[in-house]
Structure formats: structure tokens, C-alpha cells
Amino acid sequence: MENRKGISRRQFLGGLAASSLAVGLPSLSEAAITGRYAKLVDTTKCIGCKRCMSACKRWNKLKIDRSEDITDRETTLSGHTWVVVNLRRDAKNNEDLTYIHWACQHCAKPACAGVCPVSAIKKYPEGPVVVNEKKCVGCRYCYEACPYKIPRFDFEKRATRKCTMCFDRIPGVKPACVAACPVSALDFGLRDEMLKKAKAKVEAINGYLLGEYEAGGTDMLTILKTTPENMGLIVAPKKIVNEVFDKVRISFSGFAGAAVLAGLLYAYSQSGKGE
Numbered sequence: 001m002e003n004r005k006g007i008s009r010r011q012f013l014g015g016l017a018a019s020s021l022a023v024g025l026p027s028l029s030e031a032a033i034t035g036r037y038a039k040l041v042d043t044t045k046c047i048g049c050k051r052c053m054s055a056c057k058r059w060n061k062l063k064i065d066r067s068e069d070i071t072d073r074e075t076t077l078s079g080h081t082w083v084v085v086n087l088r089r090d091a092k093n094n095e096d097l098t099y100i101h102w103a104c105q106h107c108a109k110p111a112c113a114g115v116c117p118v119s120a121i122k123k124y125p126e127g128p129v130v131v132n133e134k135k136c137v138g139c140r141y142c143y144e145a146c147p148y149k150i151p152r153f154d155f156e157k158r159a160t161r162k163c164t165m166c167f168d169r170i171p172g173v174k175p176a177c178v179a180a181c182p183v184s185a186l187d188f189g190l191r192d193e194m195l196k197k198a199k200a201k202v203e204a205i206n207g208y209l210l211g212e213y214e215a216g217g218t219d220m221l222t223i224l225k226t227t228p229e230n231m232g233l234i235v236a237p238k239k240i241v242n243e244v245f246d247k248v249r250i251s252f253s254g255f256a257g258a259a260v261l262a263g264l265l266y267a268y269s270q271s272g273k274g275e
Contacts, residue, residue: 036219042201057081091232112145205223207226208225210223210228
């Protein structure tokens with residue numbers, strides 16, 4: 001299809017993508033504009049091999065810490081570790097151990113994006129929540145606002161970083177972690193399809209589906225054998241996070257801190273004037 005200036009739709013979208021890259025925010029491909037995607041995690045299948053962690057690091061060129069890949073010790077998210085797999089014990093059944101794949105939940109209404117003072121975080125209609133590292137000023141308001149405490153500041157890169165759902169691969173190629181899983185514990189596709197599959201599995205095992213309603217509904221769905229509380233996971237409120245309220249609250253705390261510092265500096269400057 002040609003527009004009025006004789007430029008094809010494909011050329012127009014290509015130019016739009018190029019302009020997005022020019023300001024440091026890559027765009028999804030034209031084919032991606034088909035619906036909302038989600039990652040499905042089936043913890044009943046996970047064997048704790050951590051190939052998902054390794055694949056994430058390789059694809060995103062993150063610093064590799066070998067100790068994270070070969071042991072069952074607790075691993076935490078960081079600026080260079082966007083996906084973790086940790087062994088969890090059911091609080092009501094000490095003999096029941098489960099490996100939990102954990103990363104950004106890609107909330108429908110991400111509070112992190114709502115509080116960012118420079119609009120460095122974007123929620124794509126296709127699902128991913130992505131940080132523009134070139135715009136990030138390192139205030140870390142996003143970490144405070146996130147109900148899951150996911151965004152982490154990378155002091156080497158001087159920017160907040162986290163899982164991007166491999167949005168630069170959507171929709172033609174699955175996220176790196178999903179493609180690397182040897183037991184199909186991870187899946188990826190349109191959210192409605194992933195939700196249908198997850199509900200069927202949860203009903204069969206009388207389990208719990210994390211992400212259907214939490215934080216207004218997330219684009220990472222996790223099948224659990226029991227409640228997230230029993231597995232020691234952070235539980236976000238099921239209502240949509242009010243990013244406007246969070247922005248006011250967190251911004252106020254920042255302004256309050258600045259005001260206290262300014263007051264101390266003023267008091268110090270005046271302390272010698274009466275002598």
C-alpha cells in the first residue's frame with residue numbers, strides 16, 4: 001500500500017524503527033503488532049538446570065558469574081542478572097521443593113513506568129516493559145515503586161536494567177530463556193493462549209496461577225503447586241497499581257530528602273554569620 005508521498009507502508013515502518021533506534025529505544029517489528037504476548041512458567045516441570053539464566057546472559061551480553069550457574073544457592077537479581085532460578089521449599093510441606101524461574105513480571109500497568117521522572121520505561125502493547133538505558137538518570141524510583149522489586153541499578157552501566165522479554169526477538173523468535181529450556185518448563189505466545197493453557201494445568205494439579213490478576217494482570221504467568229505465599233514469593237496486590245499515586249508518593253519522598261539536605265546546608269551556611 002502506498003501513502004500520499006509514494007512511500008510504502010513497509011518503508012514507513014522501517015523508517016519509524018530506525019528513528020526509534022536513533023534515540024536509543026528499539027521498536028518491535030511490524031509483524032509483532034498482532035496481540036499481547038506472555039511468558040508462561042510451569043514450575044512443576046523445572047529441573048533447575050539454569051540454562052535459561054545462561055541463555056539470557058549470552059543474548060543480552062551480560063556479565064557472567066559462574067557461581068550462579070552451578071549451585072542451588074540463592075541467586076538474586078542484579079543489573080547483570082535478569083533471570084534467576086532458585087530452589088524454594090513449601091512452607092506447609094517441608095519435603096516439597098520446587099525450582100522457581102523468576103524475572104520481571106511485565107505488569108499491565110507498570111508502576112515503574114509511572115514513576116520514572118524522565119519516561120525512560122515503556123510498556124509496549126505487545127507486553128514487554130523496557131528500560132531505555134540511555135535516558136535513565138539512576139534515581140531508582142522504579143525499584144521503590146515495583147511491587148516485585150525487580151528493576152536493579154547497574155553501577156558499571158550507570159543505568160537501571162532488567163528483563164526485556166527479549167522484545168527485540170518478538171514475534172519471530174521466542175525469548176532466549178524460553179528457547180533454551182530443555183524440558184519445556186517455559187513457553188511463550190499470545191497471552192490469551194498462554195492463559196488458557198495455564199488455567200488447564202492449574203485445574204489439573206489444584207495449584208495456583210500467579211499473574212492472572214496480580215498487579216492488574218502480568219505478562220509473565222507462573223504455574224505453582226501452592227500459593228506464592230507458601231513458596232516465599234512476593235505477592236503484589238491484585239488491583240491495578242495506581243502509578244499516579246506512586247509517582248506522587250515517591251516523588252514526595254525525593255523532594256522531602258532534597259528539602260532536608262537544603263535545610264541542613266542553609267543552617268550550616270548561617271551558623272558562622274553571628275560570630
